[in-house]
Amino acid sequence: MPSSTIELTTLGHRIRHYRTSAGLTLDELGLAVGVAGSHLSLIENGKREPKLSLLQEIATATGAQLSDLLSSEPPNRRAALEIELERAQSAHAFRRLGLPPIRVTKGLSAETIETVLGLHHELQRREREAIATPEEARRANTELRLRMRERNNYLPDIEKLAEKQLKAAGHTAGALTHRTVSIMAAQLGFELIYASDLPQSTRSITDLENGRIYLPPASIPGGHGLRSMALQAMAHRLLGHQPPSDYADFLQQRLEINYYAACCLMPLTNSVAFLQQAKKERDLAVEDFRDAFGVTHEAAGMRMTNLLTEHVGIPLHFLRVDGDGAISRVFENDDLPLPMDVTGAVEGQIVCRKFSARSAFAEQNRTTEHYQYTDTPSGTFWCSTQTGSTPEGEFSITVGVPFDDAKWFRGRETTQRATSTCPDEACCRRPAAEAANRWEGKAWPSARVHMQMFTPLPRGAFPGVDDNEVYAFLDRHL
Incomplete structure (x- = not known):
């Protein structure tokens, strides 16, 4: 027997179709099969599931085959429209609007149902396009x-x-x-x-x-x-x-x-062997890993996050930080204290000025890695930072580990050390008292507007992709 709502709705429509084709009212069919007309009405409206024996009696009384009643296809175009409308009006996108569903009656024309369904289709299309707010x-x-x-x-x-x-x-x-x-x-x-x-x-x-x-x-x-x-x-x-x-x-x-x-670029077997050997030699370095597989510094650092903990037993952190100090990519499983907003998001947050991810921008020699120990409220961390630039601006790539694991890395002998107490604002976000007393109320900076604040999240199943451009491109290259 059918059990889902949609199947019961289709079944009900098929029973109604064969009943009206036989010229029977609900009460007349009910009398022929031994049930009340009101009971048949519930069945035809998909509100009640009939027993198989009752279905057989209905088929006999209407001159239909049992298989005709149990078909999964709507009996006609009108029934298909009504079923589709019921499905659309039970969807979450419609129900959350708080609007009452349209009651389908004999007087409701098929053209009207088609128009309403067109509006539902547009609602569903927009729901698929606007797949997330920035907060979501x-x-x-x-x-x-x-x-x-x-x-x-x-x-x-x-x-x-x-x-x-x-x-x-x-x-x-x-x-x-x-x-x-x-x-x-x-x-x-x-x-x-x-x-x-x-x-x-x-x-x-x-x-x-x-x-x-x-x-x-x-x-x-x-x-x-x-x-x-x-x-x-x-x-x-x-x-x-x-x-x-x-x-x-x-x-x-x-x-x-x-x-x-x-x-594929840094295969598991070869990469793990490389990293394990470098650890054995106490000479782990992002730049060596990068050069061995012909990838970028960032790709090598990110690949280390996949493999160092799982196969070499070293927890670590990875940061890509833009020139303004904002975190654009991040991974950590070593408890490095990172800034985050109320949702727990780290991306877009400003990293501590004391971290080498920011202090490396001030280095004169940017062609080599910059090493540093940083004391934090969660312990001391060693890290290696390399800076770079794109047409959009500067960035830094940092890979770091807890103090006890620095012994496996090249650059562990560095004497560069900093202390960070972030998220305490007194660490690097609050001006020194002397400077504040001297300049508070006497300076008026003109702030640069970050246009991303006004830019909506890209729409579409593939956010930001213009389907018109894609299809026109494919047509050109046929």
Whole structure:
């Protein structure tokens, strides 16, 4: 017997269809099958589930087959519209508006139902587009970061998948070449094509119908090389991703494709062997790990967050900090005290001025790593910081560990030491009393407006991507 609401609704419509086709009223059919007409009305409206024996009697009385009544298809166009309207009016997006549902009567025309359904479809489309407010996005990002912290930023299933794909492509050691990446794409049925007219809102476009992955003709700023972008595009297919259902799903997918790309560029077996040997020699260094696999400093630092705790037994933290001190990427499982807002979000918060992630910007020699010990309310931490720049501005990459684990790293002998008492505002956020007394009320800075404060969160299943540009691009390249 059917059990779900939608199935009962369809069943009710089919019973009504065959009853009216037989020219019977509810009371007449009720008399023929031995139940009250009011009971049949509840069944026809999907409010009550009939017994199989009653269904057989209804089929006989209306001249129908039992299979006709139990079909999952609405009996006619009008019934299909009514069923779809009932489904739409029971959806969360409609119910939270607090509006009364429209009662379907015989006098309600099919055209009117179609118009109302059109409004519901638009409501659902907008619900899918506006998949998160900025606050919801920050909460989703925080929840994802905390989940990954519990896992030591390690995803074994993706590690295994990457090792399998690399082996199938014949890669064994050394930096992953563009040729090998092309072989990996071909094994999935894709050709890599470099196009100079990719829409600005995209980093790559995958043509699923024609088996093509379109990439820019040269690396874009920030260290996102063509190999990484191609691997990320492939990862969507390998991991079975569907269009994101909400912003949390979008963030999860983005994390997974980045993780897969990192696993391919710095494979598990070779990377762990490299790190374990460096630990044995007490010479762990982000720059050596970076150079061994031909990746960026940031990529090497992030990959260390995947592997150092899980395979080498070292907790750590990773920070990417912009020139203004704002944290743009973060991972920590070593209890480094970090600034956060009331939702627990760390991204966008200003890091302590005493941290090397900020003090390194003042260094004269920026071509080498800057080492520092920092005393904090949670203990002393050693860290290594490298600075860089993009057209958007400066940034720093920091990898650090608790004091006891500094012994495994190059740069542990540094005499550079700082003390941070953040989040105490007296540490670095509150002006010194002397300066405050001298200048308070006598200075009027003109603040720079951060336009992101007024920018809404990008809309769409793939936030910020302009579908018109994407489809026009694909049409040009047919």
